[in-house]
Amino acid sequence: MYDGSSLQKGYWLSDAKPVKCVWEYYDPHMHKFYRVEKDVAVVYEGDFNGHRYAFADYNEFIIPALFMPDRYGDWAVRSYFIFEGGGHGGEGPVVDEQGNSYMLSFPVIKGSTFNLIFNAPIYLFGHKTIPLFWWLTPVWALIIFFIIAVIYTRSVVGAVKLIKNIAEATRKAKTEWRRR
Amino acid sequence: MKRITIITTLIPILFLLFVNSVNAENIYTSDSYFTAGSVILIKLEGETAVKPTGVVYELLDANGHVVYKWKHRPDIVRRGGILDWYIYDEFEIKLPNMMGFFIFEDRPEGQWEIKTYFEYAKGIIEGSESRFHFNVYKGNVIDNLFAPIYIYKGYRVFGIEVAHMQFELFPFGWILTFIFAIFLFILSIKYIRFALKQGKIIISRSSARIKKEWRTKG
Numbered sequence: 001m002y003d004g005s006s007l008q009k010g011y012w013l014s015d016a017k018p019v020k021c022v023w024e025y026y027d028p029h030m031h032k033f034y035r036v037e038k039d040v041a042v043v044y045e046g047d048f049n050g051h052r053y054a055f056a057d058y059n060e061f062i063i064p065a066l067f068m069p070d071r072y073g074d075w076a077v078r079s080y081f082i083f084e085g086g087g088h089g090g091e092g093p094v095v096d097e098q099g100n101s102y103m104l105s106f107p108v109i110k111g112s113t114f115n116l117i118f119n120a121p122i123y124l125f126g127h128k129t130i131p132l133f134w135w136l137t138p139v140w141a142l143i144i145f146f147i148i149a150v151i152y153t154r155s156v157v158g159a160v161k162l163i164k165n166i167a168e169a170t171r172k173a174k175t176e177w178r179r180r
Numbered sequence: 181m182k183r184i185t186i187i188t189t190l191i192p193i194l195f196l197l198f199v200n201s202v203n204a205e206n207i208y209t210s211d212s213y214f215t216a217g218s219v220i221l222i223k224l225e226g227e228t229a230v231k232p233t234g235v236v237y238e239l240l241d242a243n244g245h246v247v248y249k250w251k252h253r254p255d256i257v258r259r260g261g262i263l264d265w266y267i268y269d270e271f272e273i274k275l276p277n278m279m280g281f282f283i284f285e286d287r288p289e290g291q292w293e294i295k296t297y298f299e300y301a302k303g304i305i306e307g308s309e310s311r312f313h314f315n316v317y318k319g320n321v322i323d324n325l326f327a328p329i330y331i332y333k334g335y336r337v338f339g340i341e342v343a344h345m346q347f348e349l350f351p352f353g354w355i356l357t358f359i360f361a362i363f364l365f366i367l368s369i370k371y372i373r374f375a376l377k378q379g380k381i382i383i384s385r386s387s388a389r390i391k392k393e394w395r396t397k398g
Contacts, residue, residue, distance in 0.1 A: 068322075174374070
C-alpha cells in the first residue's frame, strides 16, 4: 500500500513464486525511456493470509542528462512482477484500496548546468552510460595535448607547428603505406 | 455485451480512464499529448454472451485512416459475471513514426483513436466496440527516428474492407545506427592495420640499421 511518501510500504501476496521484477520509466510523453528486469529484492515463503509468498522490490533510477526541453515535466514509473510460469501481476508501484494500480509520477526539472554535464548519466539505447563530460574525453585529451605542446615549445606558434609536423609525418607514412 | 471498461493509465496526470462503450458520450480525453514512439497502455475488461477468442486493437490517425491493427489473445477469459463470459486483456501500443523523411507521407497531427472490439469463432461480437481518443503531435526528429514504421493497406469492396496487408518496419534510427557502427568498425580496422604495418616497417628498418652498425664495428 502506498503511504504517500516516496517509499512504498507493504508486501505483495501471491501463491505463485515471483521470479523477476520489471521497472519501466516513461518520459512526459510516455516514451519508454528505460526498462530494467531484475531479481525480486525480497521474497518470503510461508503462510501469509493464506498465500504462499510475500514479496517486495525496490529500484534506483538516476535522472538522465536531458538536453531537449520537452523532456522536462512529469515522468512516470511502472512496475510489475513476473511469476514462475511466465504470468505477470503485482502491478504498481501505487495501488489504491480497491486494488487499482497506478504509475507513480515524479517531476523532472533541468537542474544546474554542472549536474547536466558532470553528474547526469546519458542513456543510450536503453543503457545507462557515463556523463557528457566523460563522453568528450577525446576532445579534452586533444586540449591537454595542445597545452603540453605549448609548454614544451614555449609558444602557441611552436605548438601549432608541432601538430602540423605530426600531421605531415602521418600523411607521408600513409602515402608510403599505400605505395607498398 | 453489457459492460466494457478500458482502464488506461495516462501520463503526466495519472488517472484511470473508464470508457463505457454502450454510451458513446462517455468517452474521456486527456489534456496530455503523445508523440511518435509514445507508448499507450491499455487494460481492457468486459463481459460477453459468447466465448471471446481475441481482442482487436485498431489504431486510427486524425483523418480516421487505419494505421495498424493488432489481434491479441486475451490474458484472461473465464465464465462468470452478469453475462456468461468475463474477459480481461492488457495491451501496449507504440505510436508510429510521424515524419516520412521523404520516403513516406507525414502522419497527420490531431486527435487519434484506438478502437477495440472482441472476436469469437464466427466473427466480431456485436456491441463490444470501444473507442479511446487522445492527442498526437509529431514530436522531435529523435522520437521519429526511433519510432516504429507501420505500413497498412486495406482492400475495400463497396466501401467495406474485405482484406488488408500490414507490416512493421525497423525504425530508421536503428538502421542508421547499424550503418554508422559498421562504418566505425571498418574505419578502426583500417587504422589498426595501418598502425601495425607502420610499426612493422619501423622495427625492421631499425633492426637492419643496428645489424649494419654491428657489422661496421666488428
